Amino acid sequence: MLSMRPLIIVASLVLTGLAAGIPAHAAPEASPAIEVWKSPSCGCCQKWADHLTENGFDVSAKNTTQGMLNRIKSQAGIGPKLASCHTARIDGYTIEGHVPADDIKRLLKERPDAIGLTVPDMPLGSPGMEQPDGKTEPYDVLLVKKDGSTEVFAQH
Structure with a gap:
C-alpha cells in the first residue's frame, strides 16, 4: 500500500506558497x-520608433503633416528651440526628438514633475541618426520642466 504522506506534504507546500502570494510563474511586464x-517621409523618425520597439516599447506611430506636428509640440509645451523632427507621448510625458530608450525608461522610473524630455535638433549618432561611418557627436538629453526651463537629464 502506497503512503499518501508525500502527496499531502507536497500539496501542503503548494497551498502554503499560494496563500503566501507566491505566484506559480511571474506574469510578464x-x-x-x-x-x-x-x-511620413522622415526615415530617421521611423528608425527612432524602431529603436523604441527593439527596447521593449509598444510603439504606435502616426504620420502627420508638419503643421499638425507643430501644433502637437506647441500644445505639449515644446517651443521651437527645443524641437526636433518627431514628438511622442508616454504616460503623461512628452518625448521630443531622438531621445534614447534608456533615458525614457529612467524618466518613467523617476517620475519627475516635468513636461518630458527633448533632444533638440538631430545629433549624429543618436537613436535613429546612426551614420554608416559610425560618426557621432556629443549631445544632451534635456528635462523640460513645467515652467519651460530645462536641465541636463543625460549626456551622450
Missing part, C-alpha cells in the same frame, strides 16, 4: 505604450 507623431 506590459510593454510601455508610446504614441509617436512623425512625417
Whole structure:
C-alpha cells in the first residue's frame, strides 16, 4: 500500500506558497505604450520608433503633416528651440526628438514633475541618426520642466 504522506506534504507546500502570494510563474511586464507623431517621409523618425520597439516599447506611430506636428509640440509645451523632427507621448510625458530608450525608461522610473524630455535638433549618432561611418557627436538629453526651463537629464 502506497503512503499518501508525500502527496499531502507536497500539496501542503503548494497551498502554503499560494496563500503566501507566491505566484506559480511571474506574469510578464506590459510593454510601455508610446504614441509617436512623425512625417511620413522622415526615415530617421521611423528608425527612432524602431529603436523604441527593439527596447521593449509598444510603439504606435502616426504620420502627420508638419503643421499638425507643430501644433502637437506647441500644445505639449515644446517651443521651437527645443524641437526636433518627431514628438511622442508616454504616460503623461512628452518625448521630443531622438531621445534614447534608456533615458525614457529612467524618466518613467523617476517620475519627475516635468513636461518630458527633448533632444533638440538631430545629433549624429543618436537613436535613429546612426551614420554608416559610425560618426557621432556629443549631445544632451534635456528635462523640460513645467515652467519651460530645462536641465541636463543625460549626456551622450
